[in-house]
Amino acid sequence: xAGVAQSPRYKIxxxxxxxxxxxxxISGHATLYWYQQILGQGPKLLIQFQNNGVVDDSQLPKDRFxxxxxxxxxxxxxxxPAKLEDSAVYLCASSRDSSGSKNIxxxxxxxxxxxx
Amino acid sequence: RKEVEQDPGPFNVPEGATVAFNCTYSNSAxxxxxxxxxxxxxxxxxxxxxYSSGNExxxxxxxxxxxxxxxSLLIRDSKLSDSATYxxxxxxxxGYNKxxxxxxxxxxxxx
Numbered sequence: 001x002a003g004v005a006q007s008p009r010y011k012i013x014x015x016x017x018x019x020x021x022x023x024x025x026i027s028g029h030a031t032l033y034w035y036q037q038i039l040g041q042g043p044k045l046l047i048q049f050q051n052n053g054v055v056d057d058s059q060l061p062k063d064r065f066x067x068x069x070x071x072x073x074x075x076x077x078x079x080x081p082a083k084l085e086d087s088a089v090y091l092c093a094s095s096r097d098s099s100g101s102k103n104i105x106x107x108x109x110x111x112x113x114x115x116x
Numbered sequence: 117r118k119e120v121e122q123d124p125g126p127f128n129v130p131e132g133a134t135v136a137f138n139c140t141y142s143n144s145a146x147x148x149x150x151x152x153x154x155x156x157x158x159x160x161x162x163x164x165x166x167y168s169s170g171n172e173x174x175x176x177x178x179x180x181x182x183x184x185x186x187x188s189l190l191i192r193d194s195k196l197s198d199s200a201t202y203x204x205x206x207x208x209x210x211g212y213n214k215x216x217x218x219x220x221x222x223x224x225x226x227x
Binding site for chain 1: 120124158159160161162203205213214215216217218219220
């Protein structure tokens with residue numbers, strides 16, 4: 001079974017530029033998550049999709065971050081404009097469903113963003 | 117106060133040692149509890165779920181104390197390959213399978 005695919009693996013941009021990350025979840029997984037992991041910290045949930053609908057975006061900085069999951073499969077996360085403090089690893093995860101506590105989340109390898 | 121707190125370490129132990137990690141969580145209504153493992157520059161991977169009755173998987177034992185809001189992970193007979201960061205994770209009440217991660221405890225096992 002193929003895992004969660006993310007691209008690019010690395011991205012270096014200057015502050016105030018825009019950047020987009022792509023995620024392809026495990027086939028058949030209804031729920032998709034984007035996490036931000038700053039160096040030395042645990043991952044923090046930015047946004048959660050159930051199929052193509054948003055179920056939690058309470059920690060997404062909506063003035064600069066946006067995400068979509070058209071057709072309930074692939075997802076993109078965009079930052080516009082980027083700030084220095086956005087430097088982090090952006091992890092995408094997917095699970096079969098979001099109901100019940102036993103749904104395991106599988107993570108992609110992440111995109112490492114450096115904002116200069 | 118952070119929702120999930122862990123000792124950041126690092127824990128430096130020799131091969132064969134027994135090491136224990138602790139974690140506390142602030143929301144008494146939290147529903148599910150996990151330990152994830154994260155290797156350097158890799159993604160987190162589920163190590164094991166944690167139950168009040170305690171659970172064991174080979175050399176790894178996890179324990180939950182709901183009254184104290186405390187989670188532990190014990191690793192026996194440490195191997196070099198156990199070197200990683202161990203993340204304590206809870207799921208709050210209210211569904212949606214949201215994971216709240218601690219900052220992680222780093223373990224380095226040396227020969």
